[in-house]
Amino acid sequence: MKKFGLLGQKLSYSFSPVIHGVIFEYLKLDATYSLIEREPELLDQKAFHDIMAVYDGINVTIPYKSHIMPFLDEIDPAAARIGAVNTVVKRDGRLIGYNTDYFGALASLKALPYSEATGAILLGTGGSSKAVMQCLKALEIEPIYQVSRTPETNIVGENIRQLDYEMLATMDISGCLLVNCTPVGMETYEYASPVPKAVVGRQSSVFDLIYVPAVTTLLAYANEENVPHQNGLDMLMIQAVEAEKLWLSMPDLQQDQMLSHLKDSISI
Known part of the structure; x- marks a missing residue:
């Protein structure tokens, strides 16, 4: 079983476990997605690496998107330009940081x-x-x-x-x-x-x-x-799909098809 999760300070509001659960079911993947709450004073490099020893990949949210960057072995050039990481991939023993928020935000802005x-x-x-x-x-x-x-x-x-x-x-x-x-x-x-x-x-x-x-x-x-206005649910779902593509090495996973399935399956 693969293990993924979301690292943040306060996560009781998060819809991410539901979204990723729908994706796992759709892909028939044996995997879990957990909430990983940590206070800033408890998240140093050792604590972060202890977390990554347990998980195959994680998402990162407030307030750690920049905080964890020095703890990584490699940062995708696009994420480096942004200055923030929201997705960490474990690949060949190395921890690589990406930013999938960009794709979700861009699509949401284009919808306006x-x-x-x-x-x-x-x-x-x-x-x-x-x-x-x-x-x-x-x-x-x-x-x-x-x-x-x-x-x-x-x-x-x-x-x-x-x-x-x-x-x-x-x-x-x-x-x-x-x-x-x-x-x-x-x-x-x-x-x-x-x-x-x-x-x-x-x-x-x-x-x-x-x-x-x-x-x-x-x-x-x-x-x-x-x-005209829009909330952040589409952004959340799109960045989740993009994160799954990285974690599972599935670049051909169709974002539009997966997003449509998520919208049919999830409501707030």
């Missing part, structure tokens, strides 16, 4: 009217936001306003500007694709929104990476303001 956007507002600076940043660049959406509680500098690169949330609320930025890469809006945050309704109403579309709840306060604001 992204070409109408006059720019992008990216909330958060964690591992997921790094993948989304590369997607925004690939789609040539600019300028990009990256928003965090403590921006390090005002301008960080060509057509990229860092703001704090107060600046975003007071500036007249409109017509953008707004992407939430923070955990604000999850049930543990009592359905809060990372930005006010007025900010949402000025934008062209909204993508919230959160999928539990399916409709966050941010997406409810978008719905009330008739702004």
Whole structure:
């Protein structure tokens, strides 16, 4: 039996075991998928390697997508450019890091009217936001306003500007694709929104990476303001399929077919 899992700090919300369970059943694969919760102070290199001694491959989520990179033997060039790893593959005794978030985020952004956007507002600076940043660049959406509680500098690169949330609320930025890469809006945050309704109403579309709840306060604001929007479930399912392709060495596994099966089998 093969063993896979998800490494993170708080994972009670995760839908990943259900998704991977459906994939295993579809492929008739004898495998399990577990939640691996660890506190940051307990996840050093030795602890990580102890985990990988038990598992054939893992996914990685908040707050470890960058944290575990120094513990790996090799990092896929695309993941290195992103600066975050969400999938670890064990191959010939070596631990190799990949980023499959990129594929899920890109497909989700393309499902929105992204070409109408006059720019992008990216909330958060964690591992997921790094993948989304590369997607925004690939789609040539600019300028990009990256928003965090403590921006390090005002301008960080060509057509990229860092703001704090107060600046975003007071500036007249409109017509953008707004992407939430923070955990604000999850049930543990009592359905809060990372930005006010007025900010949402000025934008062209909204993508919230959160999928539990399916409709966050941010997406409810978008719905009330008739702004096209999408949650993070498709992204989660697509990145899961891409991770399975890596773990199982099945590059020909059809993403569209598998995604359709997942949507038929899963609801939130």
